[in-house]
Amino acid sequence: MTTTGEDRARALTGPWWWERRRGAALDGALALVSAVECGAEGVPFARDAGVPLSVGIVFGLLAGAVLLVRRKWPVVVVLVAIAITPAQMGFLMGIVGLYTLAACELPRRIIVALAGMSLVGTMIVTFVRVRQDMARGDLTLGDWFVPFAAVTTSLGLTAPPLLLGLYVGARRRLMESLRERADSLERELQLLAERAEERAEWARGEERTRIAREMHDVVAHRVSLMVVHAAALQAVARKDPEKAVRNAALVGDMGRQALTELREMLGVLRSGDAVRRAAEPVPLAAVGVAAAEAASRAAAEEVLDGPSLAELEELVGQSAQAGMVVALSVEGEARSYAAEVEQTAYRVVQEALTNVHKHAAGARTIVRLAHRRAEIAMQVENESPPEVASASAAGLPSGGNGLLGMRERVLALGGVFVSGPTEKGGFRVSAVIPAV
Numbered sequence: 472m473t474t475t476g477e478d479r480a481r482a483l484t485g486p487w488w489w490e491r492r493r494g495a496a497l498d499g500a501l502a503l504v505s506a507v508e509c510g511a512e513g514v515p516f517a518r519d520a521g522v523p524l525s526v527g528i529v530f531g532l533l534a535g536a537v538l539l540v541r542r543k544w545p546v547v548v549v550l551v552a553i554a555i556t557p558a559q560m561g562f563l564m565g566i567v568g569l570y571t572l573a574a575c576e577l578p579r580r581i582i583v584a585l586a587g588m589s590l591v592g593t594m595i596v597t598f599v600r601v602r603q604d605m606a607r608g609d610l611t612l613g614d615w616f617v618p619f620a621a622v623t624t625s626l627g628l629t630a631p632p633l634l635l636g637l638y639v640g641a642r643r644r645l646m647e648s649l650r651e652r653a654d655s656l657e658r659e660l661q662l663l664a665e666r667a668e669e670r671a672e673w674a675r676g677e678e679r680t681r682i683a684r685e686m687h688d689v690v691a692h693r694v695s696l697m698v699v700h701a702a703a704l705q706a707v708a709r710k711d712p713e714k715a716v717r718n719a720a721l722v723g724d725m726g727r728q729a730l731t732e733l734r735e736m737l738g739v740l741r742s743g744d745a746v747r748r749a750a751e752p753v754p755l756a757a758v759g760v761a762a763a764e765a766a767s768r769a770a771a772e773e774v775l776d777g778p779s780l781a782e783l784e785e786l787v788g789q790s791a792q793a794g795m796v797v798a799l800s801v802e803g804e805a806r807s808y809a810a811e812v813e814q815t816a817y818r819v820v821q822e823a824l825t826n827v828h829k830h831a832a833g834a835r836t837i838v839r840l841a842h843r844r845a846e847i848a849m850q851v852e853n854e855s856p857p858e859v860a861s862a863s864a865a866g867l868p869s870g871g872n873g874l875l876g877m878r879e880r881v882l883a884l885g886g887v888f889v890s891g892p893t894e895k896g897g898f899r900v901s902a903v904i905p906a907v
Contacts, residue, residue, distance in 0.1 A: 488543045501567055502539035509535030509560045516558040531560055538564045545571040549585045556592045559600070565589060566632045573636025574643065586633050594625035684818075684876045686733075692821050693729035695828045697722050699793045721792055779813040780805075780840070783820060787838055790824045796835045797824070803842030812904055815880045816840075816849055819888075822873045823851035823900040831856035834897065846886075848903045855896030877902070 489495040509531035517527025534555050541548045549572050552565035569589060573582055598621035605617065704718040778786075787799045807813075820838055827836050836853040874890055877900070881888040886904035893899050 494542070498539055498541060501541075501563070502536050505538040505561065505564045505567075506532045506535035508563055509555070512558070512560045516560065520558075534561060535564060538567060541568060541571045542575075545575050546577070546581070546585065548572075549589060553585075553589050553592050556589075556596050559596065562628065565593070565628060569629060570632035570636040570639075573633050574640035576640075576644075582633075586629060590625050590629045593628050594621045597621040597624040680879075684880065692825045693725050693732075695825050696789060696793045697725050697729075699828055699832065725789070778817045779810075780808070780816055783817060783838075783840065786817070786821055786824070790828070790836075793828065794833070795824070795827065796833075797827075798837050800837060800839045801842075802840070805842055808847060809907055811884060812847065812907060815884055815886075815904060816847055816902070818880060819849055819877050819900065819902045820851055822877050826873055826898070826900075827851070827853045831898065833857045843906070846903050846906050848901070850899065850901045852893065852899040853897045874900075 486492070486495055489498070510528045511531070513527035513529075513531030514524055516531070517524045520527070534551060537548055537551045545568060548564060548568035552561045552568050555561045556565070569586060572585060598617060601617050601620045701718075701722055704715050704722065707718070708715045784799060787797055790797050808816075820840075824836070824838075827834060831853050834853040834856040836851065839848075839850040839852075841848040877890075878888045881902045881904060884904050884907070886902060888902045890900045891898070
């Protein structure tokens with residue numbers, strides 16, 4: 472199991488500058504052993520220097536206790552060890568100090584300089600001590616032994632702790648780097664998970680909005696025509712029975728068409744597969760945000776198959792049968808467009824005609840469709856209605872979402888949508904959609 476930076480921070484329970492209590496206990500034990508060693512070595516040092524034994528012992532105890540601060544001030548420990556080398560004290564302190572110095576985060580030039588000083592100091596002291604022993608007759612070896620003993624002793628006391636410290640320091644830095652990388656990956660995965668959740672919520676919201684628009688277009692248009700025909704049926708039921716029968720048949724046909732479209736949409740919603748595919752978040756670690764949005768839009772397009780421009784003439788004909796004076800004008804050469812373009816163009820005309828039924832019943836209306844080289848344009852314009860109260864008499868409510876839905880559809884495809892009253896008291900709805 473990888474230990475993260477937060478877990479490591481919580482594990483820092485040691486006193487003062489120690490990270491853990493066991494580290495403080497280890498340094499305390501090493502300092503105690505070093506103090507005893509230096510105190511014992513202070514006895515021959517006091518004899519040679521001609522000072523009281525108590526002074527030499529106290530000096531050795533204080534010098535050896537410096538090892539307690541090796542983690543916080545390793546340079547001080549090494550310098551003290553070098554300083555007491557001529558007194559032949561602090562061998563343990565010198566070894567542990569060099570190891571700690573090499574393992575800590577200090578510039579290499581400082582480590583090399585202090586290690587070189589320790590090497591040279593140990594070499595000189597060993598050379599002088601061995602030469603004195605040979606001069607007193609304690610050693611009877613040849614003169615070659617003096618430099619050999621000096622070099623081997625200095626290297627033996629300096630090189631092993633230095634190399635071991637460098638290895639441990641490099642390994643420690645590697646582990647710290649891996650730990651930081653694990654922390655970074657954990658934060659990145661958490662961020663990706665949050666973005667994926669936001670992406671899923673966005674997709675679900677987009678799909679709810681899309682389905683709401685489809686339901687509004689189908690129900691509002693069909694039911695509006697049914698209400699208009701029902702009103703006409705009520706008006707001519709006694710005067711013209713044949714026309715009443717035709718209107719009743721139209722109401723039935725439109726009701727069946729509305730029910731069929733509603734069943735198709737509800738069937739898609741019940742299956743849930745397409746909706747889940749549309750709402751499923753795209754893995755952001757593998758693709759970019761733009762690709763994720765494109766994939767989500769592609770999945771959403773599979774949910775509901777909308778109408779096409781080929782059904783536009785039938786749509787206008789249904790409004791004409793409902794009593795609207797409406798004409799269809801087509802300019803340019805008709806061609807096929809992307810499914811979302813044709814569906815959006817159809818829905819714009821459909822909703823505009825529905826608004827005419829609601830708010831301008833009986834007004835003359837013209838539907839214009841223009842096929843251009845790089846775009847398709849549509850316009851639905853009605854004149855001023857003959858009777859202002861016609862819409863309220865028909866009993867057609869307005870939710871205020873028709874124009875908003877049309878604008879959202881057109882702008883989503885990069886088009887332009889404009890709507891507003893005309894100078895003659897009518898109303899005009901215009902839209903231009905790129906022919907992608």
